[in-house]
Amino acid sequence: MNDEPLVLLNPGPACTTERVRAALGRGDMCHRESEFTALLADLREGLVRCLNVAETHETVLVTGSGTSAMEMAVISSVREGRSLLVVNNGVYGDRLAKIARANGIPVTEVSGDWTTPIDPELVREALAADPSIDAVAMVFHETTTGLINPVRAVGAVVRDSEACFVVDAISATANEDEDLADIDADFICGTANKGLHALPGMSFILVSQKAVRRLYEVPTRSLYLNAATYLDGQRKGDVPFTPAVQVCFALDEAIKEFEERGGFAARTAEYRARADLVRKAVNDLGLKILVEPPHRSNAVTMIRLPEGVTYPTLHDELKAAGYVIYAGQGTLSKEFFRIATMGEIPWPKLERFVDVLGSTVHQLRSQG
Ligand SMILES: Cc1ncc(COP(=O)(O)O)c(C=O)c1O
Structure with a gap:
């Protein structure tokens, strides 16, 4: 860490x-x-x-x-x-x-x-x-x-x-x-x-x-x-x-x-750009996003866990690299996890996150 x-x-x-x-x-x-x-x-x-x-x-x-x-x-x-x-x-x-x-x-x-x-x-x-x-x-x-x-x-x-x-x-x-x-x-x-x-x-x-x-x-x-x-x-x-x-x-x-910093319009644009970055990386990894594109928020992305990977394993690996992801709720908690791009997240840290997510998923898949 x-x-x-x-x-x-x-x-x-x-x-x-x-x-x-x-x-x-x-x-x-x-x-x-x-x-x-x-x-x-x-x-x-x-x-x-x-x-x-x-x-x-x-x-x-x-x-x-x-x-x-x-x-x-x-x-x-x-x-x-x-x-x-x-x-x-x-x-x-x-x-x-x-x-x-x-x-x-x-x-x-x-x-x-x-x-x-x-x-x-x-x-x-x-x-x-x-x-x-x-x-x-x-x-x-x-x-x-x-x-x-x-x-x-x-x-x-x-x-x-x-x-x-x-x-x-x-x-x-x-x-x-x-x-x-x-x-x-x-x-x-x-x-x-x-x-x-x-x-x-x-x-x-x-x-x-x-x-x-x-x-x-x-x-x-x-x-x-x-x-x-x-x-x-x-x-x-x-x-x-x-x-x-x-x-x-x-x-x-x-x-x-x-x-x-430009109020509502600027923050909304910032959140949309973050979501786009995360979702592109998730798509490149071949992971499914639960909600269809027209209905997705700018702030939360719910993603199917990679085949054979449990939430605690993914969570712990990403936390060790400096990032706290979030579990799914209710019946969705076994299969899905969430990435919320809310709050103060400097852009380079988010870019690093998507790299870390990619390498972690590849590594866990190769172990599974
Ligand atoms: C849509 C929505 N409503 C209500 C709440 C409850 O807020 P709190 O946990 O601060 O009581 C949350 C918390 O995440 C939420 O996302």
Whole structure:
């Protein structure tokens, strides 16, 4: 093993820059003081600005992992006696449904296989068939497989109804081709530590005006994750509970870095170029990519393991060379592995990775 830090090719926590990590050392700060109020305002404005939804959405920040943002959005979107329609074609779609059930919210599902985007017409039919549906929830980028779902088309279907549209954009916040501004979502869930290259610990929901009206109409289902409490407080520069202050510093720095480097368009192009490099190498090795080209994300590639090679062997060889790859989830874990090209990955390190992947696969094949 060399002394270089490991390059993380897992879908978050992603590698960060020295500048972002150094922000953790800005020092101690009381969250009830004016300095934190100013930081909170910068973060709330910065997030909607850098994600191109400043005209339509407002930020609600929460200390927690991405799942806390999902849970906050789900429980804030469905009124008493109404139900949630979940588009489920992967682990995170399934988690949206589980969150609703755990909170006593009735759920119906439009399910599909894990490699095919859901047909938006199925959502239209489900909405027409069940007037109790108050919100539709779906995952933008199913990190399970690297599949992009048709969020824009489903957004257009939901817009024709009274329902709110909840989108888990946790692995798609700053790095996929569809601009959040174009998808007409009411609740957008995001996290600091994937495409935004900040640190784990802070998450957020971005809420439209329709979502703001809705979150005041739902019953209080959670003390910690009650969006109305957060929104009331944050509009006044206050937070209800102790935030991860130093992780907020890092997020602040990451937003600055993101914008200085050209924002959404530049990052998306960078992620697309990385995916192209990895996928070309994988094709040259004759390995199958699970998802068909038009539906692939820019950030995650799910690949069939070479014949006769197990995931732990491949993982350990690549880790010894400085790269952390990621296992498949659920039923796909025996046959497939994932390469996530998220976070701070200098281009030469990625070029070296594809060389190392090639030589490792050749070596393991020759041993098998
Ligand atoms: C699409 C998606 N949603 C939700 C989550 C959950 O985020 P966390 O593990 O930060 O709670 C993830 C994590 O990878 C994800 O990829």
